[in-house]
Amino acid sequence: MTTRVAVIGAGIVGLATARALERRGFTCLLFEQGAPGGGQSAGESRIFRHAHNDPRQFELAVRARRDWKEWEAEFGVQLISPDGAMAIGAESVSRLEKYADDPAVRVREMTPEQVTRALPILAGYDGPALIDDAAGAILTRLTIAHLIESVGPNLVPERVESVVPRPEGGVEVTSSFGSRDFDAVVVAAGTGTPALAASADINIPSEPRAHVRLTFPLASGVREPRLACIQDSSGAFGEAAAYGSPVRGNRSYAVGLALSAEVDSESPEDPLSGLAERTRAYVREAMPGLDPDGAVPFQRWITELPWAADGLAIWQEGDAYFVAGHNLFKLAPALGRTLADSVVSGMVEPGFRPEARLGAPALEAR
Ligand SMILES: Cc1cc2nc3c(=O)[nH]c(=O)nc-3n(C[C@H](O)[C@H](O)[C@H](O)COP(=O)(O)OP(=O)(O)OC[C@H]3O[C@@H](n4cnc5c(N)ncnc54)[C@H](O)[C@@H]3O)c2cc1C
Incomplete structure (x- = not known):
């Protein structure tokens, strides 16, 4: 039996899905309109964290x-740095603390001296702090490069215009080169997913928003042997919530505020320049070990779902599956498997359906 499956989008989620499908013996084509890994998955680093509200x-x-x-x-390479992910401030600490006894994580409380050792670029801080030594910074480019090598021969450099599931089974995919039929289709097109879902009569409630993050060189130009990731909800440095992660080689550090901006194409204002300026101001206060004037901005659309910043769901219509959410990089290998399992079983695992509202803090008690 040969099952022909199309995956739309060669970001981290589409690449992980294509790999998982191929591992299960499926013949798979991976459609990508631009450079693989060049959408939301671009950039040099992401945080892998276990801590989630849900x-x-x-x-x-x-x-x-x-x-x-x-x-x-x-x-045969290390893809997640061994330096851990630190939480400072009551909210970040409580999000991690509740999993502290789980054997999968390695969470420990930190003294101010241990905080400094884990992240020497940080200003003095003596509030609540925890670190998860089983978390760390994802080496994103290395990951994407290896996945492209693994599934690359099946890449199709075409923009998909519509994905239409047929009532009798199978899915018609129309691209810039015409229409083709597949037994099943997974759409992991990032900001392009809601429009393709609309072609299958599915409404994904996600408006793209813009996010900016800046990568700062180390102030002294030296490389620190150890740089943990950070999630800071302490408010100690002038912002309610910020995050940071080291870039491969520890010569620089990427910092962002936990904020995104609505983009009004009618307005001449650039909504991200204000956020970039606030990020620089935060770094001046919080991270004297970085050079605030040498920052390189990185901006992208993000696709949050309305129920949670980490919200995630898979929509299904016939043999077509559509995935949307935010902060998916760290989850991509497991999400790719879940999407491949959906194709195999012909249905989405209940916990990933939109009605499950995965990521919603209100469901914490379940
Ligand atoms: C600045 C920033 C910081 C982040 N920090 C973290 C973090 O610390 N940890 C974390 O886990 N996540 C983080 N995220 C989120 C994470 O990067 C994204 O959730 C993830 O990369 C999304 O991957 P994706 O494959 O779904 O989408 P994408 O990478 O956007 O891939 C979708 C692909 O589909 C292609 N495509 C779109 N439409 C079509 C079409 N019609 N036809 C063909 N191809 C199409 C696009 O060109 C694109 O390559 C961050 C995101 C940003 C922007």
Whole structure:
């Protein structure tokens, strides 16, 4: 039996899905309109964290961490830095603390001296702090490069215009080169997913928003042997919530505020320049070990779902599956498997359906 499957979008999620499908013996074409890994998955670093408001997402992150280790073994490289992910401030600490006894994480409380050792570029801080030594910075480019090498021969450099599931089964995919039929289709097109879902009569409630993050060189020009990731909700440095992660080689550090901006194409104002300026001001206060004037901005659309910043769901119509959400990089290996399982079983696991509102803090008690 040959099942022909199309994956639309060669970001981290589409690449992970194509790889998982091929592992299950499916013939798979991967459509990409631009450079693989050049959309939301671009850039040099992402945070892998177990800490999530929704315990179901914590479980998913645990599965993903195992999958990351498998990728590391298969590709023969380290893809997640060993320096951990630190939480400072009450909210970030409480999000991690509740999983502290789970054997999958390695969470420990930190003294101010330990905070400084884990992140020497940080200003003095003596509030609540935890670190998860089983988390860390994802080496994004290395990951994408290895996945492209693995599934690259099946890349189709075409923009898909519509994805129409047929009532009798199968899906018609129309691209810039015409229409083709597939037995099943997975759409992981990032900001392009809602429009393709609309062609299948599915409404994905996600308006793209813009986010900016800046990469700062180390102030002294030296490389620190250890740089943990950070999630800062302390408010100690003038912003309610910020995050940071080291870039491969520890010569620079990427910092962003946990904020995004609505983009009004009618307005002459650039909504991200204000956020970039606030990020620089935060770094001046919080991270004297960085050079605030040497920052390189990186901006992208993000696709948050309305129920949570980490919200994630898979929509299904016939044999077509559409995935949307934010902060998906760390979860991608497990999400790719889940999408491949959906194709195999012909249905989405209930916990990933939109009505499950994966990521919603209101479901914490379940
Ligand atoms: C600045 C920033 C910081 C972030 N930090 C983190 C973090 O610390 N941890 C974390 O886990 N996540 C983080 N994220 C989120 C994470 O990067 C994204 O959730 C993830 O990369 C999304 O991957 P994707 O494959 O779904 O989408 P994308 O990478 O956008 O891939 C979709 C692909 O589909 C293609 N495409 C779109 N439409 C079509 C079409 N019609 N036809 C053909 N191809 C099409 C696009 O060209 C694109 O390559 C961050 C995001 C940003 C922007």
